Amino acid sequence: xxxxxxxxxxxxxxxxxxxxxxxxxxxxxxxxxxxxxxxxxxxxxxxxxxxxxxxxxxxxxxxxxxxxxxxxxxxxxxxxxxxxxxxxxxxxxxxxxxxxxxxxxxxxxxxxxxxxxxxxxxxxxxxxxxxxxxxxxxxxxxxxxxxxxxxxxxxxxxxxxxxxxxxxxxxxxxxxxxxxxxxxxxxxxxxxxxxxxxxxxxxxxxxxxxxxxxxxxxxxxxxxxxxxxxxxxxxxxxxxxxxxxxxxxxxxxxxxxxxxxxxxxxxxxxxxxxxxxxxxxxxxxxxxxxxxxxxxxxxxxxxxxxxxxxxxxxxxxxxxxxxxxxxxxxxxxxxxxxxxxxxxxxxxxxxxxxxxxxxxxxxxxxxxxxxxxxxxxxxxxxxxxxxxxxxxxxxxxxxxxxxxxxxxxxxxxxxxxxxxxxxxxxxxxxxxxxxxxxxxxxxxxxxxxxxxxxxxxxxxxxxxxxxxxxxxxxxxxxxxxxxxxxxxxxxxxxxxxxxxxxxxxxxxxxxxxxxxxxxxxxxxxxxxxxxxxxxxxxxxxxxxxxxxxx
Amino acid sequence: xxxxxxxxxxxxxxxxxxxxxxxxxxxxxxxxxxxxxxxxxxxxxxxxxxxxxxxxxxxxxxxxxxxxxxxxxxxxxxxxxxxxxxxxxxxxxxxxxxxxxxxxxxxxxxxxxxxxxxxxxxxxxxxxxxxxxxxxxxxxxxxxxxxxxxxxxxxxxxxxxxxxxxxxxxxxx
Numbered sequence: 240x241x242x243x244x245x246x247x248x249x250x251x252x253x254x255x256x257x258x259x260x261x262x263x264x265x266x267x268x269x270x271x272x273x274x275x276x277x278x279x280x281x282x283x284x285x286x287x288x289x290x291x292x293x294x295x296x297x298x299x300x301x302x303x304x305x306x307x308x309x310x311x312x313x314x315x316x317x318x319x320x321x322x323x324x325x326x327x328x329x330x331x332x333x334x335x336x337x338x339x340x341x342x343x344x345x346x347x348x349x350x351x352x353x354x355x356x357x358x359x360x361x362x363x364x365x366x367x368x369x370x371x372x373x374x375x376x377x378x379x380x381x382x383x384x385x386x387x388x389x390x391x392x393x394x395x396x397x398x399x400x401x402x403x404x405x406x407x408x409x410x411x412x413x414x415x416x417x418x419x420x421x422x423x424x425x426x427x428x429x430x431x432x433x434x435x436x437x438x439x440x441x442x443x444x445x446x447x448x449x450x451x452x453x454x455x456x457x458x459x460x461x462x463x464x465x466x467x468x469x470x471x472x473x474x475x476x477x478x479x480x481x482x483x484x485x486x487x488x489x490x491x492x493x494x495x496x497x498x499x500x501x502x503x504x505x506x507x508x509x510x511x512x513x514x515x516x517x518x519x520x521x522x523x524x525x526x527x528x529x530x531x532x533x534x535x536x537x538x539x540x541x542x543x544x545x546x547x548x549x550x551x552x553x554x555x556x557x558x559x560x561x562x563x564x565x566x567x568x569x570x571x572x573x574x575x576x577x578x579x580x581x582x583x584x585x586x587x588x589x590x591x592x593x594x595x596x597x598x599x600x601x602x603x604x605x606x607x608x609x610x611x612x613x614x615x616x617x618x619x620x621x622x623x624x625x626x627x628x629x630x631x632x633x634x635x636x637x638x639x640x641x642x643x644x645x646x647x648x649x650x651x652x653x654x655x656x657x658x659x660x661x662x663x664x665x666x667x668x669x670x671x672x673x674x675x676x677x678x679x680x681x682x683x684x685x686x687x688x689x690x691x692x693x694x695x696x697x698x699x700x701x702x703x704x705x706x707x708x709x710x711x712x713x714x715x716x717x718x719x720x721x722x723x724x725x726x727x728x729x730x731x732x733x734x735x736x737x738x739x740x741x742x743x744x745x746x747x748x749x750x751x752x753x754x755x756x757x758x759x760x761x762x763x764x765x766x767x768x769x770x771x772x773x774x775x776x777x778x779x780x781x782x783x784x785x786x787x788x789x
Numbered sequence: 790x791x792x793x794x795x796x797x798x799x800x801x802x803x804x805x806x807x808x809x810x811x812x813x814x815x816x817x818x819x820x821x822x823x824x825x826x827x828x829x830x831x832x833x834x835x836x837x838x839x840x841x842x843x844x845x846x847x848x849x850x851x852x853x854x855x856x857x858x859x860x861x862x863x864x865x866x867x868x869x870x871x872x873x874x875x876x877x878x879x880x881x882x883x884x885x886x887x888x889x890x891x892x893x894x895x896x897x898x899x900x901x902x903x904x905x906x907x908x909x910x911x912x913x914x915x916x917x918x919x920x921x922x923x924x925x926x927x928x929x930x931x932x933x934x935x936x937x938x939x940x941x942x943x944x945x946x947x948x949x950x951x952x953x954x955x956x957x958x959x960x961x962x
Contacts, residue, residue: 269922269923269924270923270924270926270927273927273930273936273937273938273939274927307924307925307926307927308926310926440923441920442921443881443882443883443884443886443920443921444882444883444884444921444925445921446921446923446924446925449923481829481866482866482919482920482922483923519825519826520825520826521864521866522825522828522864522865522866522867523864523865523866523920524863524864525920536825538822539820539821539822539823539824539825539826539860540860541859541860541863542863542864598925600883600884600925600926600928601884601887601888601925601928602887602888606884606925606928607926638883641883672883674883674884674887676887680887685887688883688886689883692920698863
């Protein structure tokens with residue numbers, strides 16, 4: 240593969256697109272697919288064929304268009320219209336609409352609304368626009384141009400420098416500066432190095448990484464290949480959840496196509512860079528999102544974390560220097576290399592650059608996938624983009640960061656969304672799940688829900704997390720059952736503090752966050768459930784907790 | 790690197806599916822690090838992992854059976870019990886939970902006298918829960934024999950399951 244060949248593929252693809260007067264895009268991401276968008280697509284194809292429009296009309300499956308609550312979505316390029324809640328029976332009317340140059344008003348999904356206009360799409364720029372199963376479409380959308388640019392015009396160190404300049408921080412949750420991490424791995428000594436993509440998106444309520452993998456898999460592969468060049472790795476792994484079969488399938492297709500064209504494999508673009516990517520399936524363990532646990536899992540072991548240092552950058556997979564980044568982080572790399580780090584740094588706030596994808600869900604009108612510049616307020620996301628709370632209910636809290644995050648109350652709605660502001664109020668950016676709760680949700684129950692999650696997902700290696708989460712869960716259940724006293728609540732707080740400060744890995748250290756934030760902002764809900772201390776019950780739990788937790 | 794297994798290793802039975810499992814291990818040179826990949830393939834082939842499977846994989850990869858058992862029970866995805874004829878997976882992700890997934894599960898558990906992860910006595914239905922299907926736009930959602938259905942009420946859920954379980958009787962398999 241040479242630059243000319245890449246250009247030629249892009250040009251041929253654009254030319255064949257231009258020839259088509261009508262392009263019908265059917266969303267084939269998980270949300271729409273579960274509403275049978277595949278049937279909508281075949282129905283449209285049959286209708287196009289029956290109307291003799293095959294030469295000027297192309298029906299194609301694309302990735303996530305974002306507004307999952309209105310699926311299945313179909314967009315028509317020539318009429319600049321998007322249809323919502325399309326059924327296979329609507330196909331004749333839509334195709335007739337093409338011939339008559341008249342959109343089907345009944346199905347129209349307004350696109351001049353804040354949900355679409357207020358987003359800034361960098362990571363998701365190709366999602367919903369290209370067919371994820373064809374590398375040619377990705378190349379026509381400037382795909383693999385960044386990899387070529389890095390290989391042809393930049394050294395590994397310059398590549399790291401651009402990523403550092405961009406100010407990009409890890410999108411997996413903790414927000415560690417990506418450039419720093421890359422620099423550490425590139426400077427680490429070792430003949431063999433690895434690049435790992437963490438696609439073990441375990442937070443319940445988060446589906447951004449899944450959407451990116453399903454909608455634009457080549458983007459992630461390109462980001463990983465650039466990383467491999469920058470740090471000097473020749474083998475990559477994508478650790479993806481087995482629960483995402485569609486993402487796995489599309490990744491496999493993408494890897495095969497990329498290897499065939501020579502943008503992955505040996506001597507990429509005719510340079511000495513060799514880089515191969517293999518997929519490793521997760522097996523349903525939340526803790527494997529933690530980098531050392533993920534490495535153990537790739538090695539075929541139980542996914543249990545180990546103490547750091549040494550950090551994976553020094554001794555990771557099979558003790559070799561290893562770069563681990565999340566899906567969204569890698570997806571940000573090609574545009575950064577293409578447009579330069581300074582361009583990326585011009586978006587966002589002082590300490591949080593660029594954009595962030597969020598999965599909006601829960602009690603909100605527009606559930607779906609969004610991408611917004613850092614620094615936008617929560618109010619803008621929830622009321623403007625998200626369209627507010629359904630059924631005239633009152634907003635109560637927004638949960639960010641999944642089981643490691645916290646619940647943010649109304650008083651902070653005007654706070655900008657960036658890493659530091661979120662951690663200041665006790666939550667975290669997390670991977671991007673944003674669950675909105677209305678006045679009917681009990682915050683104590685939400686805290687219990689997350690604690691149950693952490694309890695069952697604790698890997699069992701360290702005592703504070705293994706035992707602490709069980710006792711915190713028992714206490715929360717006791718409170719909900721109106722059997723707990725003020726002493727139990729005090730014990731719960733004590734346990735929160737202990738588990739947070741003594742657990743081995745991020746899972747345990749952050750497990751108390753949902754309890755701590757709900758206690759901080761919704762303490763009255765706990766107090767209302769407490770009963771007078773009768774002595775026996777409270778001491779029982781306290782005693783057992785003291786015995787088992789050192 | 791783990792040495793290649795000795796000739797003494799035999800397939801648990803003449804079932805052709807063992808060849809698929811063996812081919813996976815061979816592809817990775819019978820290395821112990823292929824354990825999870827192998828268990829995935831074994832479960833895909835047989836729907837669950839029984840003792841024969843665990844012993845076969847352990848001896849092929851030269852790993853102690855305890856380690857194989859440890860890994861197989863550590864990860865939620867692997868199951869050591871056969872599933873019922875039909876499965877209903879209730880999503881317990883945050884979005885679904887906020888929208889009443891717990892009530893869905895309770896209705897199912899009460900209606901069929903099973904708990905999460907169990908199979909009814911007549912082996913017709915397994916009730917399972919998922920961490921998050923990623924179909925949060927459809928909350929609360931459930932998967933009936935691989936087909937996702939969303940925005941469910943308890944009435945709708947029970948009707949779907951009744952139809953699902955009932956159909957096979959009518960089909961007379």
